[in-house]
Amino acid sequence: MKPQADIGVVGLAVMGENLILNMESRGFTVACTNRTVAKVDAFLAGRGRGKKLIGCRSLQELADALSRPRRILMMVRAGRPVDDLIGELAPLLEPGDILVDGGNSHYPDTIRRGKVAAERGLLYVGAGVSGGEEGALKGPSIMPGGHPEAWPHLQPIFQAIAAKVDDGTPCCDWIGPDGSGHFVKMVHNGIEYGDMQLIAEAYHLMADGLGLAPAEMAEVFRTWNQGPLDSYLIEITAEILDKTDDETGRPMVDVILDAAGQKGTGKWTSQAGLDLGVGIPQIAEAVFARCLSAIKDERVAASGVLAGPQGGPAPDRAAFLADLEQAVYAAKICSYAQGFQLLRAASAEHGWDLDFGNIALLWRGGCIIRARFLGRIKEAFGAEPGLANLLLAPYFRDQVAAAQDAWRRVVKGGVDAGVPLPAIATALSYYDAYRSARLPANLLQAQRDYFGAHTYERVDRPRGQFFHTNWTGEGGATASTTYVV
Numbered sequence: 001m002k003p004q005a006d007i008g009v010v011g012l013a014v015m016g017e018n019l020i021l022n023m024e025s026r027g028f029t030v031a032c033t034n035r036t037v038a039k040v041d042a043f044l045a046g047r048g049r050g051k052k053l054i055g056c057r058s059l060q061e062l063a064d065a066l067s068r069p070r071r072i073l074m075m076v077r078a079g080r081p082v083d084d085l086i087g088e089l090a091p092l093l094e095p096g097d098i099l100v101d102g103g104n105s106h107y108p109d110t111i112r113r114g115k116v117a118a119e120r121g122l123l124y125v126g127a128g129v130s131g132g133e134e135g136a137l138k139g140p141s142i143m144p145g146g147h148p149e150a151w152p153h154l155q156p157i158f159q160a161i162a163a164k165v166d167d168g169t170p171c172c173d174w175i176g177p178d179g180s181g182h183f184v185k186m187v188h189n190g191i192e193y194g195d196m197q198l199i200a201e202a203y204h205l206m207a208d209g210l211g212l213a214p215a216e217m218a219e220v221f222r223t224w225n226q227g228p229l230d231s232y233l234i235e236i237t238a239e240i241l242d243k244t245d246d247e248t249g250r251p252m253v254d255v256i257l258d259a260a261g262q263k264g265t266g267k268w269t270s271q272a273g274l275d276l277g278v279g280i281p282q283i284a285e286a287v288f289a290r291c292l293s294a295i296k297d298e299r300v301a302a303s304g305v306l307a308g309p310q311g312g313p314a315p316d317r318a319a320f321l322a323d324l325e326q327a328v329y330a331a332k333i334c335s336y337a338q339g340f341q342l343l344r345a346a347s348a349e350h351g352w353d354l355d356f357g358n359i360a361l362l363w364r365g366g367c368i369i370r371a372r373f374l375g376r377i378k379e380a381f382g383a384e385p386g387l388a389n390l391l392l393a394p395y396f397r398d399q400v401a402a403a404q405d406a407w408r409r410v411v412k413g414g415v416d417a418g419v420p421l422p423a424i425a426t427a428l429s430y431y432d433a434y435r436s437a438r439l440p441a442n443l444l445q446a447q448r449d450y451f452g453a454h455t456y457e458r459v460d461r462p463r464g465q466f467f468h469t470n471w472t473g474e475g476g477a478t479a480s481t482t483y484v485v
Helices: 014-025 037-045 059-065 080-092 105-119 132-138 148-160 180-209 213-225 230-241 264-275 282-295 297-305 317-350 356-362 374-383 394-417 423-434 441-452
Strands: 008-009 030-033 053-055 073-074 100-101 125-128 141-146
Touching: 008 014, 008 059, 014 030, 014 132, 014 148, 030 059, 037 053, 053 374, 059 080, 073 080, 073 148, 080 100, 080 105, 100 105, 105 125, 105 180, 125 132, 125 148, 125 180, 141 180, 141 356, 148 441, 180 213, 180 230, 180 264, 180 282, 180 317, 180 394, 180 423, 213 230, 213 317, 230 423, 264 282, 264 317, 282 297, 282 423, 317 356, 317 394, 317 423, 356 374, 374 394, 374 441, 394 423
Parallel strands: 008 030, 008 073, 030 053, 073 100, 100 125
Antiparallel strands: 125 141
């Protein structure tokens, strides 16, 4: 087969198909294949009919169809399927050929695969892609990272198909080496978990605290989308709440079971926070909220046994909604602050030298967490590249300070109504903890030293010196080795 395709794609699921059509619409010839060959025929006879696509019935055909260096985008399920596919592709490729994993792979796997590929002379890239089905077709946010020599060959295609903001800037740029692209996408998804949970809690408060119908809530979210909360997720929430079920005539949201799924990126983000010693409690709580939602039968049983508050007088609707808007915005800022703290720690740990302001710009269009205030994040890091926490940037500091009274009233309202607010309340606790010059960890250290001789530092001694007290008079002077896990 004469090489003629600009890029090859393996995997014809939702994202793979739509990325192929996106690339073809931008003038690229795409070779495509799938493990189930019948899907290739169906695609070329359906959505791909009459387009500049080359259907391949084997990986060998795909390799033969590609111009050099070969560029192959793998759109298969994360985990072992990626390793298996690399194992099949590698013998068919030549040094300098490029393998791109466009799925949601765990970044340590991407680092490992990059090393294995390099041993064969292949250039490996982990590219986070965000935007869902519509984004893949019309323009996603793309976060590529890996072997730097691959980027000049990928840049013309990836930036052509990426979402564009108003000034024409593509929402795609090189992230850095190793697994940095997939790490940034993972954190993006962790922030997404937090964002979605905040919105869900606002919905819960409106429904159970204020008694609003879905159509009424839709109008609230539309109004919010005209202000600081302007974002893709707020926009689609209004559309969701306005949707009617064709079968029952009921609001669509009311016929959907309250048991949320997940694919792992939120869990990985939470684990990364623990591994790097970065406090991201809001993101972790969003993951745990999904876990709690999944035990539907237990919750139904518990609802008939466990008592809640009797409830007080209904709050003033307009006033509470105004407070709720501010609370969601302040908590949203905290979610992003935690995400960028995690990026900062990972960049230092792995030597990635991430550009945080540029990352914020990549999320302005195409991706799920695109929002108006991402430009403010760019400004914050532009003014202070070494910014420790977004909460310290003047704009975000002032916004949260102005919202905090409303935020506290909302949390109190949720407590009084018995409506769980794991993300909104945890965000407030995070804010209060971060602004506290003194936390009760001194008591924790005393407890650890009492029962385990784990030592502590003193306020009247330089940091890094550790001490032990013989609390009972019987423990002696031997202390445990000081360590951090």
